Amino acid sequence: MTRPLTSAERALGELRELILGGALLPGTRLGEVELAERLGVSRTPVREALSRLAAEGLVELVPNRGARVATWTVAELEGVFDLRVSLEPQLTAFAVPNATDVDLAELEELAHRMVEVGSPGPGQDLDALVPLNRAFHDRLVTLAGHPTLAAALAAAIHPPIVRRNFHTYDAESLRRSLAHHLEIVAALRAGDSGWARAVMTAHICNARAVMVRAATAVTTQDPSDEEAS
């Protein structure tokens, strides 16, 4: 029973998808008329959408000079991981008492499928990991039943999510990451919130090491212009 969305909401959703989906790279200029034509609406709802995306941190908005897709430095990326280390283990701990058998089975299913498509060999599909990983973490966050913490986490994670593919993982780190998911399920099953918290902390630190390494490599090797047509 979904009420028909307003134009501004559609523009907001579409733009968010374009940015998060990688169709619009960081630094890309976002002209109002161009977006308006692309989305089939006037400039007004586009402006509203850009305002909101700016508040979300997905675009940078400079008065009289327009909008660009947000960029971030390596320091900011590390900052986001500090934040995740502060929040996600806590959320995981909150999830422990709430996990039903059904939840555990589905989380385990997700973790197993990630191992299947993530293990080296002919069936490896790193792109298929992204939605599975997202589903796993979302499920965990939902299970925590803590909207405020979840919102704070989502707000901070959104911007750099563009980079969230698994091609930057080396074999060792990837194996660790996949094992963490299974271990988190085990900790949930055991009802051990301390264990769950610890594994999640390790999981994020592992990801941080991978991402920071990849980011520094990119920014030091490839100082190319950040423009897209």
Place this chain on the structure above:
Amino acid sequence: MTRPLTSAERALGELRELILGGALLPGTRLGEVELAERLGVSRTPVREALSRLAAEGLVELVPNRGARVATWTVAELEGVFDLRVSLEPQLTAFAVPNATDVDLAELEELAHRMVEVGSPGPGQDLDALVPLNRAFHDRLVTLAGHPTLAAALAAAIHPPIVRRNFHTYDAESLRRSLAHHLEIVAALRAGDSGWARAVMTAHICNARAVMVRAATAVTTQDPSDEEAS
């Protein structure tokens, strides 16, 4: 050398001040034309300001039904304190290695003045505590040098900040709170991040106990209409 602000920015700032200052109580309806006249601009910049305030969590925005000053339930208030417990002790720990003698002296000065104006007696002035307390915590957050964590904290704290007065503190809790500030300075001076983190955690838990008690008292005793002229 401040570039002249746009109308939307002025509207944003003024509205934020009105809400945070308590001139507009939670639940107050925010008509676009009314605000436009009050601020001397047209509806367009007002709409943009409302959009941003909604993203900040200060106003609630329902399509086709307008904006109201954000309200929050006791559960949400507790959620905010969970978030503070996750972030502020960490920020305090980050501040430890960065604190210079000057910083320590100024923090101690603030803490002492809070004890002076906060102690029972003829000189007690609970309203004077608010800016001092804010200065103390801001100083600490700045010292941590971690914009991402600070932004996450600020975003979550903003909404319920309206309630941040010290009249709801009982004598015992107030004394604890003031002592915590001094103890945090001591921990910083000792360079003991674990100590600093622990005291900050206690500080926030103490505040949570006070606020939650006050909020439940209000909502259970006084189910009055949430309207303001």
Place this chain on the structure above:
DNA sequence: CCCTCGAAGATTGTGTGCAAACCTAGGGGC
């Protein structure tokens, strides 16, 4: 007496026009 339906008023959503600010290219001065 209560519920449902409908119309008038009020409020928000969106398109459009104009003024101001910004970016770029070209010419003149040092």
Place this chain on the structure above:
DNA sequence: GCCCCTAGGTTTGCACACAATCTTCGAGGG
């Protein structure tokens, strides 16, 4: 040759007007 300044085009900021939606209030039927 380099820098500054100016003129043109482009883009954003804001106001206003109209369309769509919601709210309110009253009349009619059960």
